[in-house]
Amino acid sequence: MANNKPQGAQRLTLKDVAAKAGVSPITVSRVVNGSAGVRANIREKVEIAIAELGYIPNRSASVLASSKSKLIGVLIPSLSNVVFNDVLRGIYDIATPANYQVLLFNTHYSPEEEERAVRTLLGQSPEGLIITGGEQTPAARAMLQASAVPVVQIMGEVDKPIDINVGFSHFEAGAAVAQLLLNRSYLKIGFIGARMDPRTCQRLDGFEGILSAANRLDKKRIITTQKPSSVAMGASLFRELMTTTQGNCDAVFCCNDDLALGVLHQCKKMHIDVPKQFGVCGFNDIEMAAYAEPALSTVRVNRYNMGSKAMELIFEKINPQTDEASSISAYINTGFELVIRQSTR
């Protein structure tokens, strides 16, 4: 039995505190909200009453009365993907000190779930929204547009931003990797991708574009799956790549580092020499990339920054510091950077 909790304790209100402190409810409200204009001795009296009673203000009532929610809604497609950890950290690190709360939804890469989450979220009068990518359903987009709430689309560069867009061009990043591998004189370059969300597809597009321009594109070397990404999946897709191409492949761009780590592992097992015989490039630059054997070449991305910058922009919009109201440009490019280690020649 774990039922050592009281039942139905009557909720304390401002009035209770006011009675105890011998002031009016509104004065208590002012103390709670830290607004100036309360004499020190009264403030103290009220604070003591609050402490003794253990009063906790009712947020719903406050939001309803003031229509200020101090709430930021965040929609991300996955909780298992480490990438979003860093983004979230960036968001929380800015939001929390400002006394804002974060309501987080996992959309599982589904625009429909995303639409549902947007609807739910807008019901809470959020003061800002951070959403992933630009593939909202028309209905979700319409709600967002109509809402008068600052919206930041993060992660990728988006075609027509709803409001603000913070991220980088996955297309260009994919192209840069293709160019890198070409420059290192790999000739039969493949691609391994899992999950294949919109941003992964953009990387593939950019990648294919460069290869195709160099007359080096062979679609047989592109192995993808809708299943989630993992190290094991990387190893498995690599085996598939080797089978499909009958070994006629000398480098691969993996859509993330987990996959690439799996490829590296599999290469060792198959006695394929990386980077001489075979080049491997990942994406994201997770910590393990530097500690792999050989160390993994990859693409570094400012995940933390995307989150923190998005939050900062929302605050800037809520509370314009500069005179020219919205000097915020629609697209903030957080960039990317090739990190060349030992898995490519």
Add this chain to the structure above:
Amino acid sequence: MANNKPQGAQRLTLKDVAAKAGVSPITVSRVVNGSAGVRANIREKVEIAIAELGYIPNRSASVLASSKSKLIGVLIPSLSNVVFNDVLRGIYDIATPANYQVLLFNTHYSPEEEERAVRTLLGQSPEGLIITGGEQTPAARAMLQASAVPVVQIMGEVDKPIDINVGFSHFEAGAAVAQLLLNRSYLKIGFIGARMDPRTCQRLDGFEGILSAANRLDKKRIITTQKPSSVAMGASLFRELMTTTQGNCDAVFCCNDDLALGVLHQCKKMHIDVPKQFGVCGFNDIEMAAYAEPALSTVRVNRYNMGSKAMELIFEKINPQTDEASSISAYINTGFELVIRQSTR
């Protein structure tokens, strides 16, 4: 300029929808809440009006009026630690389909931040709380006790649970690792730990207990830091261990797999043969553990389960299915499991 959003659109209310549909507000409310007892034709009329107007109910008003929030508060100490990803996934996977929302707070391993978060959270009339560990401040504990909200403490076994406790004994897990290393005839066994949160300390305690009983404990072989854990930190602490003990050490228990991966990396660099010359055991069994070289022995833990089980217990408490009101035992042991791979003989 990114200011393509309308300003101050008057918020739609039940009344607006009611007027449009030609019914009373309360009927609209019933449709919105999906309660039975609305004739199909009226329901449809209302639904059309909702869709045309794009009405979104105001959650604060609803919570205030009904004191049902459909909100679960979650307090975790870190967003960067992968461990909590899995826990969170477990929580969300149960909460979301039940139409519950999750309000997540990062306490940064600080009981003070935790207390603040508890206060904030209780102001939102949550229907359940999931918090990490049992080291709440007295004030936080008191608020929690007084709140009549189901509280689940997760991750570790807790001395005196506030309400329900889901986790496993880190003490026993640490002891089990010590016993394992002893059994594999390692004699000079060390410990490497970062962050040193309460659960890590419990693992160390259990570990020391066994070594001490076997007369094999040497505190010089225990290297810890308060700094966060990482692969790099593992390598660094290992170097420190080797310096401090002048190489008089033949195995190490790392408080998590990241650290252990760093140790493995450093061993390779220093040409130390794992597992013959030196044994390494990690903790958590993250995916990379199996793909390390040599594959890492570690301790597997049901992280996802801790989250999902915690949520299920909250639902059970909110909405008792069984007749015997609270047949929930105070402590649910999610267990752990030694996973022996190639980094130990």
Add this chain to the structure above:
DNA sequence: CGGGCAATTGGTTGCGCAATCATTTTATGT
């Protein structure tokens, strides 16, 4: 075709708080 009953619909009220404006108290200067 009508009586009786269950199912459906609506009116009123209050949830707890903050905005607004009115009132009282305090400080300042002469």
Add this chain to the structure above:
DNA sequence: ACATAAAATGATTGCGCAACCAATTGCCCG
């Protein structure tokens, strides 16, 4: 000490919704 301004405090009201109970409607049966 008094006038005046300035600051602090209080009273009233409404935010949008659901609970509660009352009124109405439709349905089924004889």
